[in-house]
Amino acid sequence: DIQMTQSPSSLSASVGDRLTITCRASQDISNDLAWYQQKPGKVPKLLIYSASTLQSGVPSRFSGSGSGTDFTLTISSLQPEDVATYYCQKYNSAPLTFGQGTKVDIK
Amino acid sequence: QVQLQESGPGLVKPSQTLSLTCTVSGGSISSGGYYWNWIRQHPGKGLEWIGYIYYTGNTYYIPSLRSRLTISVDTSKNQFSLKLTSVTAADTAVYFCARNWGSIDSWGQGTLVTVSS
Numbered sequence: 001d002i003q004m005t006q007s008p009s010s011l012s013a014s015v016g017d018r019l020t021i022t023c024r025a026s027q028d029i030s031n032d033l034a035w036y037q038q039k040p041g042k043v044p045k046l047l048i049y050s051a052s053t054l055q056s057g058v059p060s061r062f063s064g065s066g067s068g069t070d071f072t073l074t075i076s077s078l079q080p081e082d083v084a085t086y087y088c089q090k091y092n093s094a095p096l097t098f099g100q101g102t103k104v105d106i107k
Numbered sequence: 108q109v110q111l112q113e114s115g116p117g118l119v120k121p122s123q124t125l126s127l128t129c130t131v132s133g134g135s136i137s138s139g140g141y142y143w144n145w146i147r148q149h150p151g152k153g154l155e156w157i158g159y160i161y162y163t164g165n166t167y168y169i170p171s172l173r174s175r176l177t178i179s180v181d182t183s184k185n186q187f188s189l190k191l192t193s194v195t196a197a198d199t200a201v202y203f204c205a206r207n208w209g210s211i212d213s214w215g216q217g218t219l220v221t222v223s224s
Contacts (some may be wrong), residue, residue, distance in 0.1 A: 001170070034210035036154075043203070043217060044154065049210035087154055091209050094159065094167035096144070101153040 002027045004090055006099035012107045017074040021102045023066075023088035031067045032092035038101075039084045047086075048073065080106060109134035111204050111215035119198075119222050125191040129204030129215055130184075137162045137182040141208045145178060145202040148217070150197070155200075160187055184203045194222045 003026040013019055013107035023033065036044040046055045048064035051071055061076045075082055083106055088099040115127035129143070136143060144159040158168040158179045167177045172191070180187040191198060199222045206213040 030163040032209065036211070038154070043214045044211075046210055046212055055212075085153075089154075089156070089210070091207065095169050096156045096159070096207065096211075098156060 001095055002029065002078045003090075004029060004088055004091060004097050004099040004103050006086075006088055007015060008102060009100065010103040010105075012105050013078050014107045015078055015080060017078045019078055019104065021086055021104075023071040023073070023090075023099050025069045025071075025090055028068050029090045029092045030069075033064075033071050034091060035062075035073045036066055036087045036089065037084045038087065044087065058081070062091045075104075078104075078106070109206060109213050111206065111213055113202060113204050113215045113218040115218060115220070117219060118223060119194055119220060120224050121195055121222055125189070125194050125198060125201055125220055125222070126217065127189045127204075127220070128186050129188070131187070132188050133208075135182075136180060136185050136187065141206050143178075143180065143187045144205040144207055144211065146203045146205055146211075148203070149197075149200045158189075178184055196222050198222050 005024045033046040033051045038044040046107050047058050052064045063074045085101045085103045087101050110132045112130050119125045142159040145157050160166045160180050175192045177190045201217040201219050203217045204215040205211045
């Protein structure tokens with residue numbers, strides 16, 4: 001099965017900072033990758049699908065890029081409401097594996 | 108807008124069977140086009156996708172649970188279900204049901220299931 005590896009596992013940044021989270025697949029998954037945001041005690045929310053397509057209603061400070069095995073989620077200007085754990089997920093074929101998550105907080 | 112809602116016991120004894128149902132509203136499971144998933148999250152840990160079912164009954168389970176897990180669908184009730192046998196404390200988690208075609212676009216609220224005597 002394809003493994004999904006995210007880095008870093010956690011990060012702390014200041015409001016207004018630019019953040020990048022990386023997700024690496026152990027095999028080529030084309031652009032069949034999604035990013036989710038999960039705030040504490042809440043249901044995960046879809047941010048990006050097809051590696052770079054912003055889900056409707058998601059702020060434009062979020063962006064995604066990559067294809068094949070290497071993907072990134074970028075927050076262009078971190079806001080207090082972005083404190084959350086972010087997960088990538090592959091969906092090219094089952095199993096629909098998640099990355100281990102990246103916890104983002106404010107410095 | 109489709110809505111999903113998990114239901115089932117919040118406490119299960121070790122060695123017994125964990126049974127959950129996901130009721131779908133605002134859309135029909137049998138209309139096709141979507142897979143119906145179960146995902147769990149151990150306390151303080153990440154998301155673990157454990158399996159899905161299509162309305163035709165086709166399923167996929169992750170290898171580590173394949174011997175204990177059954178996902179079924181009841182299109183007449185617009186529900187799908189999870190059964191996990193021989194549970195241990197390691198199965199204590201929040202269990203989410205969800206819908207996907209590609210990415211997951213709809214989630215249930217999640218239900219905490221604790222395995223304890």
